[in-house]
Amino acid sequence: MELKIVRRLMKANDDWAQRIRQKLAEKNILCLNLISSPGSGKTSLLEQTIDRLREQYRILVLEGDIATTRDADRIQQHHVPAIQLLTEGSCHLDANLVHHALEEINLNSVDILFIENVGNLICPAEFDIGETAKVAVLSVPEGDDKVLKYPKLFRDASCVVLNKIDLLPYVNFHKEQVYADLHKLNPQIPVFEISCKTGQGIDSWITWLDKQIKNPQLAPRPKL
Amino acid sequence: MELKIVRRLMKANDDWAQRIRQKLAEKNILCLNLISSPGSGKTSLLEQTIDRLREQYRILVLEGDIATTRDADRIQQHHVPAIQLLTEGSCHLDANLVHHALEEINLNSVDILFIENVGNLICPAEFDIGETAKVAVLSVPEGDDKVLKYPKLFRDASCVVLNKIDLLPYVNFHKEQVYADLHKLNPQIPVFEISCKTGQGIDSWITWLDKQIKNPQLAPRPKL
Numbered sequence: 070m071e072l073k074i075v076r077r078l079m080k081a082n083d084d085w086a087q088r089i090r091q092k093l094a095e096k097n098i099l100c101l102n103l104i105s106s107p108g109s110g111k112t113s114l115l116e117q118t119i120d121r122l123r124e125q126y127r128i129l130v131l132e133g134d135i136a137t138t139r140d141a142d143r144i145q146q147h148h149v150p151a152i153q154l155l156t157e158g159s160c161h162l163d164a165n166l167v168h169h170a171l172e173e174i175n176l177n178s179v180d181i182l183f184i185e186n187v188g189n190l191i192c193p194a195e196f197d198i199g200e201t202a203k204v205a206v207l208s209v210p211e212g213d214d215k216v217l218k219y220p221k222l223f224r225d226a227s228c229v230v231l232n233k234i235d236l237l238p239y240v241n242f243h244k245e246q247v248y249a250d251l252h253k254l255n256p257q258i259p260v261f262e263i264s265c266k267t268g269q270g271i272d273s274w275i276t277w278l279d280k281q282i283k284n285p286q287l288a289p290r291p292k293l
Numbered sequence: 294m295e296l297k298i299v300r301r302l303m304k305a306n307d308d309w310a311q312r313i314r315q316k317l318a319e320k321n322i323l324c325l326n327l328i329s330s331p332g333s334g335k336t337s338l339l340e341q342t343i344d345r346l347r348e349q350y351r352i353l354v355l356e357g358d359i360a361t362t363r364d365a366d367r368i369q370q371h372h373v374p375a376i377q378l379l380t381e382g383s384c385h386l387d388a389n390l391v392h393h394a395l396e397e398i399n400l401n402s403v404d405i406l407f408i409e410n411v412g413n414l415i416c417p418a419e420f421d422i423g424e425t426a427k428v429a430v431l432s433v434p435e436g437d438d439k440v441l442k443y444p445k446l447f448r449d450a451s452c453v454v455l456n457k458i459d460l461l462p463y464v465n466f467h468k469e470q471v472y473a474d475l476h477k478l479n480p481q482i483p484v485f486e487i488s489c490k491t492g493q494g495i496d497s498w499i500t501w502l503d504k505q506i507k508n509p510q511l512a513p514r515p516k517l
Binding site for chain 1: 298330331332358359360361363382383384411412413414415416419432434435436438439441442443444445457459460463464465490
């Protein structure tokens with residue numbers, strides 16, 4: 070019986086996700102769903118990205134969190150609109166919550182929508198929220214075994230941002246292990262090695278992003 | 294209807310947890326439930342702890358993971374028994390899974406049971422698994438806002454291990470912020486600042502642990 074309920078909930082989620090996806094496609098909006106562990110640097114990545122893109126594009130950010138508005142407050146200081154989605158204890162965003170948030174928005178004034186998911190490598194990878202593509206953010210101090218341990222996210226993501234690359238000299242982290250595990254799951258996936266602290270590598274990420282915004286139909290779709 | 298099902302599942306979980314708690318109390322076993330983000334260093338902390346305690350105490354480790362046996366393999370190299378609990382995609386351990394694992398074990402040969410939960414700050418804090426106490430592990434590179442963002446874990450934990458303290462010089466991390474947030478939620482909670490890499494601070498953690506093992510009835514109980 071529980072299994073049936075879970076299936077029904079997932080079906081309802083997928084229906085909402087499809088509605089979101091269709092609406093975003095009609096408006097030619099690129100929507101990226103950022104997923105990572107807590108503290109990998111999703112908000113810092115968005116801050117860096119916004120500062121480089123907000124002159125050319127109209128950006129909207131949805132911030133997922135279980136209890137605070139801290140991340141949306143950080144984003145708004147970079148002069149783009151941000152909406153906090155509070156999951157009230159749930160460990161992931163779902164499409165229903167995202168859909169309701171988007172109903173409040175005039176989507177004609179948006180070119181790119183970033184959705185920062187709740188910090189968690191597991192359930193956010195399970196719930197389609199109508200995104201164009203998933204971006205997996207991984208940070209060096211988390212260790213080089215995360216691709217192996219959380220395969221679904223890294224299989225379904227359209228790119229990986231490897232953040233905090235400036236900490237490489239201070240931790241045991243074998244980059245080649247991450248690349249080997251990643252290429253088994255997702256052979257063509259681009260990886261951007263960056264540091265939000267020093268700015269290293271951000272340009273390549275921005276170039277990739279710019280290409281996706283200009284041709285949103287070209288962005289890889291999540292494998293559902 | 295979904296809410297009723299969730300309540301029923303939680304009630305069933307709590308019943309299993311109570312059975313586990315009673316069994317462990319009868320055998321005078323201290324059981325610590327280690328909870329953290331992915332990559333905060335729970336397994337490294339256990340490796341360090343085992344190396345220091347295995348001559349005096351009989352240790353058993355249960356390792357939670359969604360997909361791999363990697364962590365149990367690491368623990369077994371330190372010459373103590375370890376059982377891998379695979380959650381098959383679920384983002385937390387539950388008491389039913391733990392109960393079944395313990396049925397395979399002769400608990401007369403155990404003094405301390407460490408349970409490493411799935412790497413996730415949210416749902417593992419919601420599910421009682423019959424532990425004596427919860428240990429929250431937080432690592433410096435995750436950032437100083439985690440107590441604020443994940444209050445349930447830090448409210449219910451009996452101690453905090455602040456790991457990767459050797460990385461303090463290389464990241465923006467205000468320790469005083471963490472202590473301020475923590476003391477609002479959980480005023481008396483002990484905090485152990487450690488580095489599993491350099492060994493710094495491990496002795497204080499071991500001293501605390503030793504005291505809890507000798508008087509398991511003194512270990513703070515989780516606030517259910």
